[in-house]
Ligand SMILES: Nc1ncnc2c1ncn2[C@@H]1O[C@H](COP(=O)(O)OP(=O)(O)OP(=O)(O)O)[C@@H](O)[C@H]1O
């Protein structure tokens with residue numbers, strides 16, 4: 001469901017840890033939504049990549065989470081929060097190449113340590129908060145008008 | 147470079163018969179087994195060369211706007227991967243050659259590397 005308030009659209013998706021079968025579904029649907037709104041291809045791609053990386057981290061590292069998006073004529077705001085182990089050293093986690101992904105995750109092609117840097121690179125505003133033992137929340141804003 | 151030509155240069159077989167795949171125009175390529183590296187490259191008509199065959203490769207390709215996937219060393223994906231690729235309209239190719247050899251052949255044929263940004 002995507003309720004429309006004054007031309008703004010919001011919605012959310014539940015994410016389940018370890019569920020690789022549906023991984024990427026939330027990002028794909030968001031991508032389609034932006035396409036319907038006639039958003040520029042390059043911006044859709046940036047939003048999809050940032051969202052997908054955040055979605056994959058929840059599926060890989062957390063037990064469960066939620067992806068929430070809010071689209072206005074100016075920008076798209078994405079919030080991805082999870083109930084997971086949290087991140088002890090955010091600065092270290094943000095570094096390209098840093099990863100604690102286990103072997104079975106690496107075998108699937110994840111664990112390059114590029115996810116968080118990719119999210120930051122593709123969003124206009126990026127913020128991450130985390131509490132060890134509680135969870136992690138990523139906030140991203142992507143401007144729709146260059 | 148047309149996909150038809152790419153298939154010829156790589157002695158590759160089409161695993162899925164996506165519509166108009168022969169005429170698909172590819173402008174760059176990227177070789178990797180790391181999904182986040184696929185997502186790092188910025189190019190709209192890109193080909194992915196990989197040895198990974200699980201469904202998450204198709205998902206990643208879709209998000210990254212990858213136009214076609216070439217599986218190296220004669221690897222063949224399972225049914226789930228093939229079904230997902232069909233659903234997303236991403237043609238799949240399988241070549242007997244190694245990743246290094248595939249990249250070299252395409253580079254020599256004039257297909258540039260996907261730009262890193
Ligand atoms: N939601 C999260 N919960 C707990 N830890 C996380 C979470 N997101 C990231 N991390 C930690 O930060 C590290 C770096 O994350 P990042 O997404 O950049 O790379 P990666 O997931 O290891 O590999 P890639 O994203 O390239 O496949 C992870 O290995 C993990 O230790």
Ligand SMILES: [Mg+2]
Nearest residue numbers: 056057115116
């Ligand atoms: Mg990651």
